[in-house]
Amino acid sequence: MNAMVDPYTTEDGRKIGGVLMDMRNITLRFGGVEAIKDISFNIREGEIRAIIGPNGAGKSSMLNVISGFYKPQEGEVHFRGSIRPPMKPYQVARLGIARTFQNIALFEGMSVLDNIMTGRLNHMKTGLFAQAIWKGAAEKEEIENRAHVERVIDFLEIQAIRKTPVGRLPYGLKKRVELARALAADPKLLLLDEPMAGMNVEEKEDMSRFILDVNDEFGTTIALIEHDMGVVMDLSDRVVVMDYGRKIGDGTPSEIISNQEVIDAYLGVAHD
Amino acid sequence: MSTEFLYFVEVLINGLMAGVMYSLVALGFVLIFKASGIFNFSQGVMALFAALTLAGIMEGQVPFAHIINSIFGTNIHHFGWHVPAVLAIILTVFVMIGFAWAVQRFVFRHLVGQEPIILFMATIGLAYFLEGLGDIMWGSDIKTLALGLPQGGARWLEDATAGLGGDDFYGFFIDKLDMVATVVAAVLVTALILFSQYTKHGRAMRAVADDHQAALSVGISLNFIWILVWSLAGFVALVAGIMWGAKSGVQFSLSLIALKALPVLMLGGFTSIPGAIVGGLIIGMGEKVFEYMIGPMVGGATENWFAYVLALLFLVFRPQGLFGERIIERV
Numbered sequence: 390m391n392a393m394v395d396p397y398t399t400e401d402g403r404k405i406g407g408v409l410m411d412m413r414n415i416t417l418r419f420g421g422v423e424a425i426k427d428i429s430f431n432i433r434e435g436e437i438r439a440i441i442g443p444n445g446a447g448k449s450s451m452l453n454v455i456s457g458f459y460k461p462q463e464g465e466v467h468f469r470g471s472i473r474p475p476m477k478p479y480q481v482a483r484l485g486i487a488r489t490f491q492n493i494a495l496f497e498g499m500s501v502l503d504n505i506m507t508g509r510l511n512h513m514k515t516g517l518f519a520q521a522i523w524k525g526a527a528e529k530e531e532i533e534n535r536a537h538v539e540r541v542i543d544f545l546e547i548q549a550i551r552k553t554p555v556g557r558l559p560y561g562l563k564k565r566v567e568l569a570r571a572l573a574a575d576p577k578l579l580l581l582d583e584p585m586a587g588m589n590v591e592e593k594e595d596m597s598r599f600i601l602d603v604n605d606e607f608g609t610t611i612a613l614i615e616h617d618m619g620v621v622m623d624l625s626d627r628v629v630v631m632d633y634g635r636k637i638g639d640g641t642p643s644e645i646i647s648n649q650e651v652i653d654a655y656l657g658v659a660h661d
Numbered sequence: 662m663s664t665e666f667l668y669f670v671e672v673l674i675n676g677l678m679a680g681v682m683y684s685l686v687a688l689g690f691v692l693i694f695k696a697s698g699i700f701n702f703s704q705g706v707m708a709l710f711a712a713l714t715l716a717g718i719m720e721g722q723v724p725f726a727h728i729i730n731s732i733f734g735t736n737i738h739h740f741g742w743h744v745p746a747v748l749a750i751i752l753t754v755f756v757m758i759g760f761a762w763a764v765q766r767f768v769f770r771h772l773v774g775q776e777p778i779i780l781f782m783a784t785i786g787l788a789y790f791l792e793g794l795g796d797i798m799w800g801s802d803i804k805t806l807a808l809g810l811p812q813g814g815a816r817w818l819e820d821a822t823a824g825l826g827g828d829d830f831y832g833f834f835i836d837k838l839d840m841v842a843t844v845v846a847a848v849l850v851t852a853l854i855l856f857s858q859y860t861k862h863g864r865a866m867r868a869v870a871d872d873h874q875a876a877l878s879v880g881i882s883l884n885f886i887w888i889l890v891w892s893l894a895g896f897v898a899l900v901a902g903i904m905w906g907a908k909s910g911v912q913f914s915l916s917l918i919a920l921k922a923l924p925v926l927m928l929g930g931f932t933s934i935p936g937a938i939v940g941g942l943i944i945g946m947g948e949k950v951f952e953y954m955i956g957p958m959v960g961g962a963t964e965n966w967f968a969y970v971l972a973l974l975f976l977v978f979r980p981q982g983l984f985g986e987r988i989i990e991r992v
Contacts, residue, residue, distance in 0.1 A: 456878065479880045482877070482879055490875070490878070494872050494878065496868050496875060498870075499867055503867070507881070508879050510861060510865055510880055517862055527861075531859075574879065
């Protein structure tokens with residue numbers, strides 16, 4: 390069988406499973422501009438998959454295709470073994486694909502706790518009427534989900550700010566709250582759009598640790614976009630490299646580092 | 662206590678209660694504006710339409726009777742039954758939910774991402790459409806709402822307070838309907854706040870009000886929330902329509918109460934539910950007290966303009982209102 394799809398165990402003992410998400414020949418156009426040109430790659434269960442590339446390479450567009458914010462003109466998206474029909478973003482979220490945004494999209498007027506609770510919305514099944522009169526099942530459900538959220542809060546070490554309105558938090562903490570909200574959904578696939586953009590070294594280290602811990606502890610599959618090459622090489626199991634909407638490399642970090650096309654496009658052509 | 666002071670207190674209380682009626686209309690505006698950024702000019706007409714529908718259903722009127730009669734040559738106007746108030750209210754709620762769905766499906770779904778002014782213009786169109794629809798469905802004659810709500814002054818209060826002043830003071834005159842409206846408004850606001858703060862759908866509502874993209878990313882359907890919000894606004898309109906309709910009859914001038922809600926919103930802020938209440942109380946109280954104290958000096962009728970002048974002052978000195986979100990332009 391194909392080495393790209395067989396389950397295996399990594400050196401540090403994490404289990405990488407079969408293909409969770411398979412992007413096949415995706416093409417995305419904005420008017421006449423091709424943001425993504427015929428790209429195929431997959432994401433395997435339990436792995437940390439990085440998408441890298443220079444500015445304007447189409448990385449964020451790719452993430453938006455996965456999360457349903459953009460609809461590709463061509464290609465198929467396969468999720469958990471079957472083709473995913475064109476969907477609205479909220480429907481994709483209900484499949485268990487959570488995401489964060491490059492420019493932080495939090496509910497600024499709501500408390501940290503309430504923000505993270507919105508991540509649990511899809512796990513709460515009681516109807517509008519039961520909600521409105523707030524009894525029995527609805528109350529029990531609220532308590533259960535609240536307990537889950539508290540675990541996420543503990544995990545990401547944000548207990549101290551749980552009642553604070555998000556609008557008052559500094560940038561680094563906002564990023565962490567956004568991760569918490571995505572994580573609260575118990576996602577099958579977690580998409581992180583530049584989780585470390587604009588952070589200082591210390592914040593980057595914290596965030597890297599959290600990403601590794603999330604993957605390690607919950608076995609969450611993570612696909613992330615990142616600019617910091619050092620971070621990408623440390624974190625990810627496999628890397629997709631994009632340039633001008635094309636895929637120019639796909640493999641383990643060590644394979645990517647030695648890929649001449651990647652070096653030329655992304656790291657700059659070496660001066661002899 | 663001096664008679665004069667007691668009169669002043671009576672004016673104050675009546676003002677507060679009149680303010681509650683304004684708040685009821687303003688509430689509907691706030692709900693929709695918060696969740697979708699749409700300033701719904703048709704809120705007043707929604708109150709009228711809800712009241713018309715309620716009265717029509719209760720009297721067993723045949724909707725669209727004129728059209729049906731002219732097409733089929735029949736002469737029907739009534740089903741010949743009377744629907745009990747509670748059942749009629751429930752049916753009207755369903756009509757308002759249907760209206761919410763239709764507004765979303767046929768109007769605002771096609772205007773997603775448009776400029777606020779375009780959305781506002783759409784609601785003006787909606788107001789006239791709804792006014793016409795109410796006319797065609799239920800006729801244009803003035804209807805009475807026979808809900809059995811108490812009317813007139815509260816005798817017990819008059820008797821109880823008559824002894825406070827001198828011989829010229831006959832006790833506080835306070836409309837029983839106003840008291841009922843106050844209690845209903847208090848219950849309504851408490852319920853709305855509890856719903857939005859502590860339930861899943863309330864949380865989703867606030868999430869949509871805050872950030873559309875983020876709401877989508879956690880699996881909230883914007884469409885569903887907007888229908889929910891318009892339904893809630895429809896329900897609030899029904900309550901306002903009942904109170905105003907019981908007070909002055911269900912007539913088409915009812916839709917003009919929306920104009921009194923505008924200064925309330927300027928004061929309270931467009932995005933705050935408590936603001937709508939406090940704004941209404943201030944306007945109601947201010948306008949009655951102003952009429953009582955200053956009115957005689959300027960020849961009266963100050964109630965017609967007081968609210969708007971107050972709103973104008975707020976626009977100049979505190980454009981976000983008392984409770985609205987502060988407007989800060991980051992550069």
